Structures are given as structure tokens and as C-alpha cells.
Amino acid sequence: MTPKKDKKNLLISNFVCYFEYQSTFMSQHDLIKEIGQIRSLMERSSKFMSISGLSGILIGSYALIGAFFGYVTVYGARTDFRYRDNYITDSGIIGKLILIAAVVLLASVLTAFLMARHKARKNKQTIWNATSKGLLIATAIPLLTGGVFSMLLIYKGAYGLIASSLLIFYGLALSAASSFTFKEARWLGVMDILLGLLALAFPGYGLWFWATGFGLLHIVYGIIVHQRYEK
Incomplete structure (x- = not known):
């Protein structure tokens, strides 16, 4: 066999190997893509993904507004930030605080429900299913x-x-919820539990820890969920 034919055969052999390699690569790529789609579908079917990140931002905002009115109700508008050992005993103030908390809770629940329903309808899903029940x-x-x-x-x-107890139990609820929804809920729950323990150690700053856990962290959580799953 002449060197010219050897060179030609070598080129053909290299071309065939390259073609087979490309075909194999494309098949693997398509397979990985399909596996990813199946995994995404299974995750959506096993997790409640209709929770809106924007609702988390709004709920956090409600909590901050409620904390502001609660602080003004207890300490007045012109007070400095310091540790407070005195606790509320006036029944009138306690009643106002309960009313503020009830309004914040009602607004938060309504916002979460309405925005979750809107998101579910947009994605052609139902808001009430086995996952949401769990x-x-x-x-x-x-x-x-x-x-x-x-x-x-x-x-x-x-x-x-009270502030520490609410944070701890709410954190436990979020940690439990993370098995059925976004994984970020677990970290929000852990942070709320830690804040609750700090509020237990420093009860004089209870309202500030409460505002951080229910307000600021909720806003951060909502932003993360919105950026990762809704854009």
C-alpha cells in the first residue's frame, strides 16, 4: 500500500472516529438533558412549588410594619435602642399588641394564599393536592x-x-415545610430558631429579634426564591 493511500485511509479512519465520538457525545448530552427534565418533573410533583417569593417579601414587610407599631405602642415614638429589662403589664397595651399581631397574621395568610393560588393557576396547577395537604x-x-x-x-x-417562643416554633414549622416545598425554607427555619434562642437569652431585645426573623429574613428569603424559581 502506497503512502498516499495510507494517508487517505488514516484520514477516513480519523473522520469515522470523530463522527462516532460526536454521536456518542450528543447521545449522552440528550440523555442527561432528559434525565434533568424527568428529575424536575418528579420534584414538581412531589413538592409544593406554588409559594410565591413575592409573597415572602410582602409578608416580611407586614412584619416590619407591625413591629414598628408594636414598638411605638410599648415604648413611644422617641426612644433609644437599648436593652430593656422591664416588661409589659398593662392590659390595654397587651390588647393593642395582640390586635397588631392579629392584623399582621391575617394579612400574611391572605397574601400567601392569594399569591399561591395565582401562581398555581398561571402554571396550570391546582393549589390543593396531596403535596399541599402534607x-x-x-x-x-x-x-x-x-x-x-x-x-x-x-x-x-x-x-x-413570647417573641422567642414564636420564633422557635415558627422555625420548626419552616424546617418541617422544607420537605414539601423550596429547600430554602429549611435555612429560614434554622435562622429563626437561632434568633428565637437569642431572644430567649436576651429578652430585652425580643421585639428586635422578632422583627429580624419575621421581617428581614422573610424579605431575604422571598428575594432568593423569586430570583431562583420565578425568573
Whole structure:
């Protein structure tokens, strides 16, 4: 065989190898793409993805507004930031604080529900399914327990422990919810639990820890969810 034919055969052989390599690569690429799509579909079917990141931002804003009115109600508009050992005993002030908390809670629940329903309809999904039922059950246990526990604290006059208790039980609820929705909920829950423990150690700053956990962290969480899953 002449060198010219050897060179030609070598070129043909290289071309065939290159073609086979490209075909194999494309097949693997398509396979990986399909696996990713299947994984995404399974995740959507097993997790409640209709929670809106924008609702998290709004809920955090409601909490900050409520914390502001709560602070003004207790300490007045012109007060400095310092540690406070004195606790509220006036029934009138306590009633106002409960009213503020109830308004914030109602606004938050309505916002979360309406925006979740809107997102579900936009994605042609139903808001009430097996996953959302599991989410509701998982969060209801720590939330109801925390609510009853806080009412008992109010009944016993242990007002300095309310902020820490709400943060801890809410954090536990979010950690449980993360199995049914966005994984970021777990980190929000952990941060709220840590803030609750700090509020327990420094009850004089309870309202500030409460505003940070329910307000600022919620806003950060909402921004992250919106950027990662809704754009």
C-alpha cells in the first residue's frame, strides 16, 4: 500500500472516529438533558412549588410594619435602642399588641394564599393536592403548638418569652415545610430558631429579634426564591 493511500485511509479512519465520538457525545448530552427534565418533573410533583417569593417579601414587610407599631405602642415614638429589662403589664397595651399581631397574621395568610393560588393557576396547577395537604399537616403541628404555648405565656404573664417562643416554633414549622416545598425554607427555619434562642437569652431585645426573623429574613428569603424559581 502506497503512502498516499495510507494517508487517505488514516484520514477516513480519523473522520469515522470523530463522527462516532460526536454521536456518542450528543447521545449522552440528550440523555442527561432528559434525565434533568424527568428529575424536575418528579420534584414538581412531589413538592409544593406554588409559594410565591413575592409573597415572602410582602409578608416580611407586614412584619416590619407591625413591629414598628408594636414598638411605638410599648415604648413611644422617641426612644433609644437599648436593652430593656422591664416588661409589659398593662392590659390595654397587651390588647393593642395582640390586635397588631392579629392584623399582621391575617394579612400574611391572605397574601400567601392569594399569591399561591395565582401562581398555581398561571402554571396550570391546582393549589390543593396531596403535596399541599402534607405541607399543611407538617406545619400545622408546630404552629398550633406554638400558638397554644404563647397563649399560655400570656395567661401566666411571661410576656418576655413570647417573641422567642414564636420564633422557635415558627422555625420548626419552616424546617418541617422544607420537605414539601423550596429547600430554602429549611435555612429560614434554622435562622429563626437561632434568633428565637437569642431572644430567649436576651429578652430585652425580643421585639428586635422578632422583627429580624419575621421581617428581614422573610424579605431575604422571598428575594432568593423569586430570583431562583420565578425568573
